Amino acid sequence: MKPARYSIFSLLRNAFGYHRHWSRAWRSPEPEDRYDAVIIGGGGHGLATAYYLASLHGITRVAVVEKGWLGGGNTGRNTTIVRSNYLLDANAHFYEHSLKLWEGLSSELNYNVMFSQRAVLNLTHNDAQVDAAHRRGNAMRLNGIDARWLSKDEVQAMVPLLDCSPCARFPVNGGLMQPRGGTARHDAVAWGFARAASAHGVDIIQNCEVVGIRTQSGSVLGVETTKGFIAAPKVGIAVAGHTSQVAAMAGIRLPIESHVLQAMVTEPVKPVLDTVVTSGATHVYISQTDKGEILIGGDLDFYNSYARRGNLPALEQVVQGAITHFPFLGRLRMMRTWGGVMDMTMDGSPIIGKLPIEGLYLNGGWCYGGFKATPGSGWCFAWTIANDEPHPLNAPFTLERFHRGTVLDEKGVGASPWLH
Numbered sequence: 471m472k473p474a475r476y477s478i479f480s481l482l483r484n485a486f487g488y489h490r491h492w493s494r495a496w497r498s499p500e501p502e503d504r505y506d507a508v509i510i511g512g513g514g515h516g517l518a519t520a521y522y523l524a525s526l527h528g529i530t531r532v533a534v535v536e537k538g539w540l541g542g543g544n545t546g547r548n549t550t551i552v553r554s555n556y557l558l559d560a561n562a563h564f565y566e567h568s569l570k571l572w573e574g575l576s577s578e579l580n581y582n583v584m585f586s587q588r589a590v591l592n593l594t595h596n597d598a599q600v601d602a603a604h605r606r607g608n609a610m611r612l613n614g615i616d617a618r619w620l621s622k623d624e625v626q627a628m629v630p631l632l633d634c635s636p637c638a639r640f641p642v643n644g645g646l647m648q649p650r651g652g653t654a655r656h657d658a659v660a661w662g663f664a665r666a667a668s669a670h671g672v673d674i675i676q677n678c679e680v681v682g683i684r685t686q687s688g689s690v691l692g693v694e695t696t697k698g699f700i701a702a703p704k705v706g707i708a709v710a711g712h713t714s715q716v717a718a719m720a721g722i723r724l725p726i727e728s729h730v731l732q733a734m735v736t737e738p739v740k741p742v743l744d745t746v747v748t749s750g751a752t753h754v755y756i757s758q759t760d761k762g763e764i765l766i767g768g769d770l771d772f773y774n775s776y777a778r779r780g781n782l783p784a785l786e787q788v789v790q791g792a793i794t795h796f797p798f799l800g801r802l803r804m805m806r807t808w809g810g811v812m813d814m815t816m817d818g819s820p821i822i823g824k825l826p827i828e829g830l831y832l833n834g835g836w837c838y839g840g841f842k843a844t845p846g847s848g849w850c851f852a853w854t855i856a857n858d859e860p861h862p863l864n865a866p867f868t869l870e871r872f873h874r875g876t877v878l879d880e881k882g883v884g885a886s887p888w889l890h
């Protein structure tokens with residue numbers, strides 16, 4: 471079943487009818503006793519997984535179980551940067567696969583996810599960063615990924631409000647740009663996947679918390695939830711900031727630490743910034759939202775926490791960095807700040823694969839950067855669940871890498887700054 475298409479007339483009728491008869495975008499059923507697969511977590515990753523399980527693998531008896539509301543986790547809290555500018559082959563191939571899915575996503579889902587390829591520009595401030603940027607850019611091009619080196623003058627022409635003067639606190643001497651990078655509307659991503667998955671028969675069950683994972687003789691039997699037990703031979707975990715807690719329900723301990731990451735928006739202003747700018751020197755990333763707010767993100771609050779709000783010192787540091795690069799920001803009022811819980815793996819790369827319990831799969835440990843992976847991760851996770859083995863794209867990202875010592879420690883991807 472395809473999601474309904476709305477004509478201009480039906481949009482007008484619904485608008486003037488005060489949305490009273492507007493049909494729901496996805497069904498809201500009570501859970502059945504048994505499914506072929508249960509996905510824990512109704513963020514972008516869980517919903518994308520369910521969508522690809524149904525649409526590509528014909529597994530439609532699927533439930534997505536979400537303790538709150540769809541996209542209320544990190545999917546709805548991030549700074550929405552999408553890119554594939556990675557150095558290591560495994561990362562480059564995985565994130566480029568995701569970026570290609572982004573490029574067709576609105577049409578695939580018949581839902582405008584507002585993917586905007588406004589480019590992502592990583593500033594460089596010293597010779598060492600220039601060397602690293604060239605190396606990264608060359609590696610990207612060898613992997614068929616778009617990358618362009620910009621001189622200081624080109625950076626200044628592209629971002630006129632950036633302080634490129636020689637007396638800037640961190641003088642800019644160039645930048646590495648990925649033209650196909652950009653941003654997307656995070657809520658729309660969750661809603662688009664939810665609507666398309668529901669149309670394929672997936673049951674999306676909100677306000678239903680998984681409180682236990684039932685196993686027997688090394689195999690999964692299903693999940694205990696606040697709405698009762700749901701049986702399933704396959705259970706996928708996609709709970710972002712709560713990965714260690716949910717995996718612990720099956721007795722599994724993961725190499726993950728949880729921290730808060732904050733972001734903030736200023737009051738809205740006229741269009742002044744039409745790209746995404748990041749700096750590894752200040753660990754700040756800045757873009758302008760479609761509403762006109764300047765959206766700013768920074769580094770972690772460096773203590774373990776499950777609280778979804780952070781503290782002032784981290785915000786001050788981010789604001790200082792942002793104003794260093796864009797002095798005009800000092801004249802804007804800060805409108806809102808928020809936080810999300812980041813599951814940081816020890817090598818900064820995610821875990822997508824099987825767990826040591828038959829039928830139990832994990833998608834987690836996204837550190838700072840899982841939004842851009844949403845379609846690619848859902849695609850790979852669905853493949854892994856359907857085939858009971860990882861796809862070659864996510865084979866390097868399994869949990870076993872920590873036992874084998876084949877970690878994917880790309881400098882700056884997770885625990886240190888090259889940025890999101």
Ligand SMILES: Cc1cc2nc3c(=O)[nH]c(=O)nc-3n(C[C@H](O)[C@H](O)[C@H](O)COP(=O)(O)OP(=O)(O)OC[C@H]3O[C@@H](n4cnc5c(N)ncnc54)[C@H](O)[C@@H]3O)c2cc1C
Pocket residue numbers: 510511512513514515516535536537538539540541542543544545546547548549550551552678679680681708709710711712716731732733767808809810811812836837838839840841842843890
């Ligand atoms: C401030 C900030 C900025 C960021 N910026 C970027 C960026 O620019 N680019 C980028 O690529 N990434 C970014 N990220 C990271 C990105 O947001 C996440 O990696 C990604 O959204 C994770 O998606 P998800 O679907 O796995 O998680 P979520 O959207 O968090 O979904 C997980 C869901 O699981 C649910 N859940 C948890 N426990 C249970 C349970 N027991 N039972 C049922 N449900 C449960 C939660 O309620 C939640 O809705 C940022 C994150 C933050 C916080």
